[in-house]
Amino acid sequence: MQLHTPTLLVTLLLGFLLLTLELGVAQRGLRARPELRRWTLGNWAMLGGFAMLFARLVLPEWLSLVLGNGLIALGLLAYVQALHLMLRQAPPPRWTWQVQPAMWLGLLLLPLWSQDMRTVAVSLLFAALLLPAVRLILRHGWRDEPSLRTVAVTLGLALLALLVRAGHALSMPEEYQSVMQHSLGQGATFLMAFMALLGAGFGFQLAVFERVARQMEHLASHDGLTGCLNRSTTDALLAHELRRARREGRESRPVSFVLMDLDHFKQVNDQHGHRTGDAVLRAFAAIIRQRLRGSDALGRTGGEEFGLVLPGADAEGARVLLEAIRQAVAAAPLATDELGRPVRVTVSAGIAEAPAGTTVSADRLYGRADQALYEAKHGGRNRVEVYGDSNPVQAALPLNTST
Secondary structure, eight states: OOOOHHHHHHHHHHHHHHHHHHHHHHHHHOTTOHHHHHHHHHHHHHHHHHHHHHGGGTSOHHHHHHHHHHHHHHHHHHHHHHHHHHHHOSOOOTHHHHTHHHHHHHHHHGGGSOHHHHHHHHHHHHHHHHHHHHHHHHHHTTTSOHHHHHHHHHHHHHHHHHHHHHHHHHHOGGGOSOTTOOOHHHHHHHHHHHHHHHHHHHHHHHHHHHHHHHHHHHHHHBOTTTOOBOHHHHHHHHHHHHHHHHHHGGGOOOEEEEEEEETTHHHHHHHHOHHHHHHHHHHHHHHHHTTOOTTOEEEEOSSSEEEEEEETOOHHHHHHHHHHHHHHHHHSOSEEOTTSOEEOOOEEEEEEEEOTTOOOOHHHHHHHHHHHHHHHHHTTSSOEEETTOSSOBOOOOOOOSOO
């Protein structure tokens, strides 16, 4: 049994052309995805490489050999760069550019070797270029989008096929006397390697779409500036915790809800600029996250207003947490403006508790926390109030938004 090598080249050429066209269509809907553009560039390089190899029928052999294998190698490097852009959110590694002069120099020497040794060298080169791609997914992408696992497996199969091809060429050089030679071993390893790369391309495209869908889902439930839950998600989570408390009855735990508001935040924006104000909001959210349990939820419910859902926490436990947050916020600047001036803020908070077995609604609990926050604001700010508490905690720290 023999495989017709020119037919394999045409088949792979058409396969990569189809994938490239599909990636081009996908890019029109995802214009801001640099990893997809880089993989598409790699596909164009692969197409050019196969075209050059097939053009050996009309071109000088040395030109077809160097350009064909060189373009395929560039395509593999582009795949590594695309994975790096996707998984590390950073520019492609320098080595993918630095290795190219040595790579092209080695390819220019290929015409001096016998065909079987060319096959060994080129197969090992391609395998070496694929190895970082597989390693990158295993280290940084295996637990992300499921399609990335498919990409890792198919790239690994391509790498394995190339190694088998190199070993087969060493052990049976008579089957590698010409690129166009009809040989089962040469044809099967060649087909396996590049069909696996085709599969990796389709898997990568699917992984990009999965990541975009996940990001859109995250944006639908989170605040883009601070990364906190948005208002609607915070409300839904509070309602869920209260429904669960009602179902559990007397065996349930209390649920506390907190509203926090940065004092005189408008002055921060007016005196230091909105970019500094954004930095203050992000730093404030970070301070809160450091003190939360895994079951607690932080949401941004308004411009400078934040909400906390605290399952299993009574009013006293919530008060202790909010006092720690209040003191941490007031203790040090949360940001510096463009002139290097430190920006200090304070926070007021209102706490409302839904005791175990309560029937209070989410809207009612929210209203109680809002009323407690109102009392904190009108009681001097930089303080924590509990709804219905006649002994609120007060603070004597002065308000100072700039020094």
